[in-house]
Amino acid sequence: MTIRTTSGRGRRYDSILDTVGDTPAIRINRIAPEHVTVYVKFEAFNPAGSVKDRLALNIIEAAERDGTLAPGQTVVEATSGNTGIGLAMVCAAKGYPLVVTMADSFSVERRRLMRFLGARVVLTPRALKGFGMYTKAKELAEQNGWFLASQFETAANADIHEATTAREILSDFDGTSLDYWVTGYGTGGTVSGVSRVLRKERPETRIILTEPANAAIVGSGIVNSRNEQNQPTESHPAFEPHPIQGWTPDFIPYVLQEAIDNSYYDQLLPVAGPDGIAWSRRLAAEEGIFTGISGGSTFAVAMTLAQDAPEGSVMLVMLPDTGERYLSTPLFEGIAEDMTDEERAISQSTPTAQMEAG
Ligand code: PMP
Numbered sequence: 068m069t070i071r072t073t074s075g076r077g078r079r080y081d082s083i084l085d086t087v088g089d090t091p092a093i094r095i096n097r098i099a100p101e102h103v104t105v106y107v108k109f110e111a112f113n114p115a116g117s118v119k120d121r122l123a124l125n126i127i128e129a130a131e132r133d134g135t136l137a138p139g140q141t142v143v144e145a146t147s148g149n150t151g152i153g154l155a156m157v158c159a160a161k162g163y164p165l166v167v168t169m170a171d172s173f174s175v176e177r178r179r180l181m182r183f184l185g186a187r188v189v190l191t192p193r194a195l196k197g198f199g200m201y202t203k204a205k206e207l208a209e210q211n212g213w214f215l216a217s218q219f220e221t222a223a224n225a226d227i228h229e230a231t232t233a234r235e236i237l238s239d240f241d242g243t244s245l246d247y248w249v250t251g252y253g254t255g256g257t258v259s260g261v262s263r264v265l266r267k268e269r270p271e272t273r274i275i276l277t278e279p280a281n282a283a284i285v286g287s288g289i290v291n292s293r294n295e296q297n298q299p300t301e302s303h304p305a306f307e308p309h310p311i312q313g314w315t316p317d318f319i320p321y322v323l324q325e326a327i328d329n330s331y332y333d334q335l336l337p338v339a340g341p342d343g344i345a346w347s348r349r350l351a352a353e354e355g356i357f358t359g360i361s362g363g364s365t366f367a368v369a370m371t372l373a374q375d376a377p378e379g380s381v382m383l384v385m386l387p388d389t390g391e392r393y394l395s396t397p398l399f400e401g402i403a404e405d406m407t408d409e410e411r412a413i414s415q416s417t418p419t420a421q422m423e424a425g
Pocket of ligand 1: 118
């Protein structure tokens with residue numbers, strides 16, 4: 068085997084924002100069944116570490132294009148983290164102040180990351196769920212004349228996945244089969260935007276949507292009421308708190324409704340949070356692919372599908388973010404801080420062990 072070489076990207080970048088998107092589809096080599104070929108589209112390669120960098124950039128640039136965002140105007144949004152981190156990066160790069168509202172149940176590192184990127188983070192009580200942080204953002208926008216990013220309603224969300232994520236998939240799977248594309252949803256931007264294109268350009272690809280087993284709000288069939296701005300007016304009755312951060316808020320977002328109304332998915336499969344955590348750990352420890360709980364959960368669904376998938380099937384699984392965002396969450400529960408017995412034995416196996424003991 069010869070040494071690997073690299074050749075650069077053959078260009079220089081004018082801004083961090085020009086590095087959003089074009090994430091790699093990477094083959095799984097060790098943990099998938101042999102009769103299928105599984106690829107993951109690893110969104111942690113985005114500059115702020117998640118799929119939401121795409122939407123954050125387009126929300127701001129769409130508002131700049133149509134004039135709804137004035138130079139220097141404050142941006143406000145309710146977000147469980149990744150959208151806030153993406154918006155913080157974009158606002159930092161473009162010079163807009165940002166205020167994020169977030170339930171205090173989300174991981175501490177998310178808040179600190181946003182503050183590190185220059186945003187202000189307003190916490191809302193977890194008892195008020197997603198609806199609480201959402202209402203707070205709306206109130207702040209109305210009261211102060213701030214620009215509300217509206218990730219759950221804006222056309223800028225699915226549009227950017229149609230224009231980028233979907234195009235990347237078409238290009239990367241050009242001339243080769245793609246039997247399944249698997250994704251979860253938070254706002255639904257990924258599934259609605261990518262499906263618009265796949266349904267047209269790759270009609271043979273089965274689109275698999277997943278949601279938390281204990282918050283299967285789409286599977287419940289119960290519709291959500293919305294106001295004239297397409298915002299939810301109630302918390303969905305089938306919602307329960309779940310460990311898959313970034314997925315399934317306590318209402319059916321308007322952006323996701325497009326996927327439901329157009330039957331953009333062929334199957335809706337629930338996944339239990341602990342299964343997602345287990346597969347995220349396996350992706351890290353056995354493939355070197357470090358993704359969060361939603362990535363592990365999407366992958367868990369792919370592994371269930373793989374069991375009955377025909378020989379030679381090709382799957383693409385969305386991995387929305389990096390696992391580094393979850394150090395203080397159940398994903399890292401049981402990951403030791405101090406040396407384990409095994410590590411102590413390794414340590415004690417060399418001569419300096421005596422000095423250390425003394
Ligand atoms: N996983 C994580 C960790 C997320 O933050 C999000 C977005 N909230 C998603 C998945 C789902 O993406 P989308 O909003 O495009 O449905």
